[in-house]
Amino acid sequence: MKILIYGAGVIGCTYGWQLAKAGHDMTVLVRQGKKSRIEKDGIDIFCSDFRGKQKQTEQVTFRPKVIDSLSPDNDFEYIIVATNCIYLKEILPVLAESAGKAHILFFQNIWNDFETIARFLSPEQYFFGFPFKVGGGRDEHCIHCAISGMKNSATLLGEVNGEITPRIVKMSNALEKANLKPLVSKHIKTWLITHYAIAASLSAGIIKAGGGKNFAGNSQLLKNTIKSIREGFEICYRKGFDPKVEKANRPYYLPLFFLVPVLMKIYSNETLCIMFDGHTQHAPDEIKRMLKDVIADGEKYNVQMPYLKSLQKPEY
Template sequence: MKILIYGAGVVGCAYGWQLSKAGCDVTVLVRKGQKEFVQKNGIQIICSDFRGKARKDVDVIFKPTVIDELSSNNDFEYIIVSTNKLQLSTILPTLSKSTGKANVVFFQNNWDVFTEIDKYLNPEQYFFAFPFMVGGGKEDKNIHCAISGLKYSNTPLGEKDGRITPRVEKLFVALDKADLKPVISNQILVWLITHYAVAAGLSAGIMSAGSASQFIKTHLL
């Protein structure tokens, strides 16, 4: 399976690394000017993996195939879009011209762009997922991430209309081999909107309280 990770951030690199370990042919799309550096040095990923019985800390150099431009005659089966949701307005015109026959998987915290996506792509060209298994940040050029071992952490994915299609099932198998706990949802849009509402409310509460610890003391204890 050939997969393009569109966006070399924490989520894209962590999922791409794990899918590569599971046997997928992974390519990462990077910004202009970064291709030679990443090809030469790879992507350093410093990861705390909590999926096993004990935490496992790993420091690896992930060396995927690297491109800085997407061509419409590409041979990718899936394009996983893992950029910030706010970047979609600049990404969608490119995807409309260059997706080719690939299935686009929007791998973001989406809640209000569903109509906007339909202006550029047909429903047959895309579906949704959410990277609930990975979190972290960047320091210099290094990826610092954690892979969740919590019971209810998973990677939900599904079609906009709720159908369980072969393309969703095939990506499910790849994610399952990578131990990223995929779950097929027949209400993925409801899941995404609800997740955003809960996260936004929680974030607002923490900001209002001044800190996470103060929020816990004030509202949860």
């Protein structure tokens, strides 16, 4: 397939590289001023791949096609939007004008953005997903990514109405061929909303701990973070999204004496620590925004949020 990655960040470049390895025709849309450098030098990626029996590391230079503007007469079959959620409002007018006939896959954290997207695009133009298989960060020279091999780590896909459409099947097949473990959800909106609440608390807790490894070893902070996630789930419920619809959310309701030691072990996993540290160091503004969004809706729905608010730094 001919696929455009909208945004040359960690997620977009890692998925783009993996899809290119699987034989797809990949193009990356970058900001003005970056095109010539990336065409000349490519995109350096250092990958820790945990999908096999043993961790494999690989350093490559990804050389996709590069564009810095999108034409309405483009011939892309899919556009994967993999930018920080902060930039969604500046992206939507571009997509509304220039997406053409491409299917748009939003690969982002989503909270109150469904209505915003619907104002710019018609339902047949887009669907949703989440890149739960990949994470990491970057420095000025290189992307540092991890590809998870954990049992419950997958690339989520789903239509808002829960249907399994031809475009979902086709993208799922492409991800399967790239060994990126697609998982089609019939409740993608609920998955995204509740994941937003989890990620807001979890990321803020990791920042407070000073990193993923420290967080996994701090039982009291982990306990308070779980309580803040439960407050977030109550906000989701009052917004009309029942967290228990998604099986992955149910463990967060287990008794703390059982859940805390289990999560301490899970969160100390090397893959997750790379992903946690990459995200918290690379996208602190997104995390601040996410925590603010959840707390703002908690106030709107009169939810008590002592633990969520305790995770906010004064400057948040």
